[in-house]
Amino acid sequence: MKIASCVIILSLLICCSSCDQSTAVKQNQSAETAQWDYGRISGYLANVPGIRGMKPWDNPHGQGICIETQHYQVFTTLIDPLMLRQVPSFVESAYQAYQSQVPDLANGTERFKVYLFGDRKGWEQFTREFAGPMSSTYLKIQRGAYALNGACVAYNIGRKQTFSVLGHEGWHQFNQRYFKYRLPSWLDEGVATLFETCQYKQDVFEFRPQDNLMRLGTLRQIMQQGRMIPLTELITLNPGQVLDGYGSDGDAAMAFYAQNYALVRFLREYDYGRRLTNYHNLLLGGLRGNWPIELYLAEMAADRQVPLTVAWNSRVSPQLFSMYIGTDTEVIEAQYQRFCSDIVYHVRLKEEMQPNGKNK
Numbered sequence: 001m002k003i004a005s006c007v008i009i010l011s012l013l014i015c016c017s018s019c020d021q022s023t024a025v026k027q028n029q030s031a032e033t034a035q036w037d038y039g040r041i042s043g044y045l046a047n048v049p050g051i052r053g054m055k056p057w058d059n060p061h062g063q064g065i066c067i068e069t070q071h072y073q074v075f076t077t078l079i080d081p082l083m084l085r086q087v088p089s090f091v092e093s094a095y096q097a098y099q100s101q102v103p104d105l106a107n108g109t110e111r112f113k114v115y116l117f118g119d120r121k122g123w124e125q126f127t128r129e130f131a132g133p134m135s136s137t138y139l140k141i142q143r144g145a146y147a148l149n150g151a152c153v154a155y156n157i158g159r160k161q162t163f164s165v166l167g168h169e170g171w172h173q174f175n176q177r178y179f180k181y182r183l184p185s186w187l188d189e190g191v192a193t194l195f196e197t198c199q200y201k202q203d204v205f206e207f208r209p210q211d212n213l214m215r216l217g218t219l220r221q222i223m224q225q226g227r228m229i230p231l232t233e234l235i236t237l238n239p240g241q242v243l244d245g246y247g248s249d250g251d252a253a254m255a256f257y258a259q260n261y262a263l264v265r266f267l268r269e270y271d272y273g274r275r276l277t278n279y280h281n282l283l284l285g286g287l288r289g290n291w292p293i294e295l296y297l298a299e300m301a302a303d304r305q306v307p308l309t310v311a312w313n314s315r316v317s318p319q320l321f322s323m324y325i326g327t328d329t330e331v332i333e334a335q336y337q338r339f340c341s342d343i344v345y346h347v348r349l350k351e352e353m354q355p356n357g358k359n360k
Helices: 018-033 038-044 081-099 120-130 132-138 159-178 185-195 213-224 252-273 276-288 295-302 310-325 329-343
Strands: 053-057 064-068 072-076 112-117 145-148 151-155 198-201 204-207
Touching (some): 072 081, 081 204, 112 159, 120 132, 151 159, 213 252, 252 329
Antiparallel strands (some): 198 204
């Protein structure tokens, strides 16, 4: 990998680049002004592999189409022909990637529902109705998606970023249906980041977590600044605790996601996968509902109607980490830190580059 190809612009870590934003705005404007034509849209998709059915989707938020694949129903108001042709392959590729985390997972019969809007306006209107009292929380999302009530809800923010958030939230949608136990936050969010970057080849998407420059750039930055969250603290946190800062760190959310991304990769990859079996067993325990934890904690883990609490997460996560990963936290921490250093070695932040583009 050429170092020059790994430059990260720090001001763009949270959102897309200004070019992506401009593209998304133009796409949204086109979506608002173009006339919907089901015959024309369905014609784009006539020979797309993996589509098992199509029908008009008449809804209060604009005319659309429902695309059925083996495992998904995608309700969308998109009119971008390239994205429309790739969405069926993306969701099915994602499904196979999710399933590969727990190889003995049995297939379900009910299709997952994805709502993908061509613009934010339709997404907001749908969210107000779909999320009800919780809609104000989801409407705070600036450029992203969410998984709720078994569905994944997103809007077009540019092809690359739209697929990134669909891949992330699709994992939450997947495990919420199939896993008997909810996962600790570090594990749930860490696994979700594995599906944020992908490459399209011959009608199939290959997920490439090693190319996730947003997470790698953040990881390198916080390592340089000495802002790494200790592993013993990281595994007890949930997103709600870090969204408004953690301790004195106003950017704690970015650190939280980047470190969980690195932690899951560490468990899968470090020392030729020495902890990969432990990682799989931890996930399988959540899938099957047989973690060796106290009964009241297990009941809370199994009841998806009960909101995830800070107390549950902070109590269960260290127990599971000790049971499945190891008790020698100092040794694991040191190995994790070395792994983080290794995976960011070729990443260069903007301020590390000289004016001529060479490394300092």
